[in-house]
Amino acid sequence: MREFETPPRNWQSAGNPVAANPNKRNQTMACFTAPLAQAVAIHVAKPAECQKSRNPFVARLGVLQNMLYGGSLLLAIEHVWHGEITWRYPFLTAIADGDVAGMLGEIATVGVGMAFVVTAAWALYVVAAEALSRAAARQKA
Amino acid sequence: MCELMAIAAAIIFTAVFFVRRHSGGDASAERTVALAFWGAALMWAVDCVHAFATEGELLDLSADDAKLGAVVVAAGLMLYAALRIRRRITGRA
Numbered sequence: 001m002r003e004f005e006t007p008p009r010n011w012q013s014a015g016n017p018v019a020a021n022p023n024k025r026n027q028t029m030a031c032f033t034a035p036l037a038q039a040v041a042i043h044v045a046k047p048a049e050c051q052k053s054r055n056p057f058v059a060r061l062g063v064l065q066n067m068l069y070g071g072s073l074l075l076a077i078e079h080v081w082h083g084e085i086t087w088r089y090p091f092l093t094a095i096a097d098g099d100v101a102g103m104l105g106e107i108a109t110v111g112v113g114m115a116f117v118v119t120a121a122w123a124l125y126v127v128a129a130e131a132l133s134r135a136a137a138r139q140k141a
Numbered sequence: 142m143c144e145l146m147a148i149a150a151a152i153i154f155t156a157v158f159f160v161r162r163h164s165g166g167d168a169s170a171e172r173t174v175a176l177a178f179w180g181a182a183l184m185w186a187v188d189c190v191h192a193f194a195t196e197g198e199l200l201d202l203s204a205d206d207a208k209l210g211a212v213v214v215a216a217g218l219m220l221y222a223a224l225r226i227r228r229r230i231t232g233r234a
Binding site: 121 | 143147172173174176177178179180181182183184185186187188191209212213216217220
């Protein structure tokens with residue numbers, strides 16, 4: 001009679017950081033790097049006197065930058081809390097564990113999604129603020 | 142819980158910003174911190190949707206996540222204090 005191997009007790013948690021640590025909801029590894037990269041790109045690319053620009057989207061780039069930098073900072077604290085960022089090289093535990101492909105996939109899905117949602121919310125804010133200021137100008141005239 | 146605390150902090154700082162601006166004061170520090178909390182809340186909302194799609198749980202209401210939320214709010218308050226101190230020293234935010 002063939003004997004079946006009984007799985008080890010911790011077979012569900014083996015190699016699964018979520019099951020191994022119930023406090024960790026999902027595998028958020030470095031998702032904040034995508035909005036942070038966008039914030040740095042805006043910081044480098046935005047014109048010096050952008051607040052005086054006639055284009056409302058350019059004039060309000062500072063708002064988007066504050067949302068991206070601030071949100072990335074607060075998310076980085078969450079990653080430090082979950083042990084996904086360390087003080088030692090290579091700073092990301094996903095790289096130290098050899099799960100670079102999983103980390104890049106997570107940045108490409110969750111991270112880019114975060115950057116997109118923040119940018120969409122900012123665009124809605126600019127459109128609403130512009131409509132309100134035009135309505136106020138029309139009432140004055 | 143972390144998401145809910147970030148949204149609550151964003152609403153409070155937005156209210157403080159409007160009150161301070163209405164009274165004629167310089168509200169740039171309040172504006173920066175409110176925007177940081179709104180950015181974090183939107184980013185965590187995406188994370189919550191991702192968690193719901195993969196694990197079937199939208200919000201984490203555990204005590205550990207509440208502690209993390211408290212740490213994040215404390216970090217936001219420290220940022221606010223740093224911006225206020227900087228404004229007092231240099232005269233600009």
